[in-house]
Amino acid sequence: MSEEVFCVQKIKEGDQMAFCSFVELYSKDLYYFALGYVNVRELAEEVVSDVFLEVWNNRARLDEIIHIKSWLLVLVRNKAISYLRKEQPDTTVSFDEIDDFHVPLFQSPDNKMISREEIAKINQAIAALPPKCKEVFVLAKIEKLPYKKISEMLNISVKTINVHISKALNIISGILYE
Template identity: 30%
Template sequence: MMNDYSTIKKLQQRIACNNDMKAYEGLYKLLFPSLFRFSYSFVKSHEAAEEIVSDAFIKLWQQAQQLSEIDNIKAWLFTLIRNLSINHVNRNSRHIYYTIDDFAFYSSITWQHPEDIFISGEAVRKINQAVNSLPPKCRLIFQLVKLEGLTYQETADVLGLSLPTVRNQVVIGMKKLLQSLPAFQLAVPLCRDEE
């Protein structure tokens, strides 16, 4: 995950300093799957989710000069996607307004480098199933922290929640996952220290 962070940071700087279109395309390709799944969890439409992610990247390109001021572009994009997605849902519903608690986020663990992972397809299926069985809010928080690599504070900011809520939901999620996946009960810490 640290490698992804440094890659994202380098691409961000190339876009901010040089208006580098190749870096922009690289950032898009790297982050699109996660951002698409996140948006889809709100809008429940492939077309709308694709459009929302594209709109977010257009906004990113339009603000290229200010990108160097953004500490974590991934968290910034997740926040933008959340806002655009909720606005889309609210605009297209008939006077029913939704909050973050009304949406379900279905995760899918994917591996960037399968040769580096020694885990069977059946184990991945069981892990995905266990993550998807978490309550919606817990699943969303777990996805952002554990699978997308956002810090607790970034996740709290993206979702408009308090830091203790995020920490508690991660602990609840880890406990439920460890209970539903007894074969995977390794020495996994329930929470991590945040800076």
């Protein structure tokens, strides 16, 4: 039994220590993902807190979830859009209208090998991507989710994901090698 499955089972039983481990395991990734939507640190923290509260409140059904991280990312995305709608109650907000989705700073475990200038240039290149292309790129290349999961999350085809990734890599390489 994997550690994640064991943790989910313990959470389902109401084990608060297991839930704390679960929160610690996913909170950083979810926070940065939320920040990409809402652009305000406090709001991103609130989104993630609400997602974990929802997870705790629905812990009895956790074992029904096949891919926990994908499910959590969908929850964060939906909560973030809900928060944006609350901020602008007279307008309808959809992902296609969120032009300022951004990627928090790219952090590499090999930071010692990559200079700060190179990291800054990579971040600028990612920031220059169109919003949907950027979201797909982040999920595929930074979050390392399988294309099939991204397809299900965003309700787009795997072929469309390939197009977005190809476009993103072309834009990024063009900027990096100018």
